[in-house]
Amino acid sequence: MTAGRKIFGLWLCCLIGFVALARPAIADDFIDHDRARQALEAGELLPLKTVLERVERDTPGNVLEVELERQNDNWVYEIKLLLSGGARVKLWVNARDGKIIARSNRGDKSNNPPSSTHSNH
Numbered sequence: 001m002t003a004g005r006k007i008f009g010l011w012l013c014c015l016i017g018f019v020a021l022a023r024p025a026i027a028d029d030f031i032d033h034d035r036a037r038q039a040l041e042a043g044e045l046l047p048l049k050t051v052l053e054r055v056e057r058d059t060p061g062n063v064l065e066v067e068l069e070r071q072n073d074n075w076v077y078e079i080k081l082l083l084s085g086g087a088r089v090k091l092w093v094n095a096r097d098g099k100i101i102a103r104s105n106r107g108d109k110s111n112n113p114p115s116s117t118h119s120n121h
Contacts, residue, residue, distance in 0.1 A: 046096065051077050059100070059103075063079060064088070
């Protein structure tokens with residue numbers, strides 16, 4: 001076996017090992033569609049369309065990305081927007097009531113993601 005093949009084989013083994021180890025962590029970071037649908041049907045969160053309509057009233061802009069996350073037993077929409085002047089903003093929105101709980105402008109480190117969210121249980 002040539003040295004190039006040995007290096008490639010070693011590299012491939014490392015890559016496969018990394019993917020195998022990282023997969024559970026990646027899976028924990030994302031909510032699957034079934035779990036989100038169950039939460040919606042149970043009334044634990046508002047539909048995305050409703051949340052985006054509420055956000056649009058407060059912070060008009062083009063939606064770049066939306067993620068649904070669990071933070072401290074609360075559902076939170078993380079929404080990235082492009083504002084009309086070209087600025088980008090990230091909002092954390094309580095998925096139960098649609099209220100903005102935190103915001104961060106690109107380059108602004110003063111308002112980091114919430115460590116806890118409040119819901120009206």
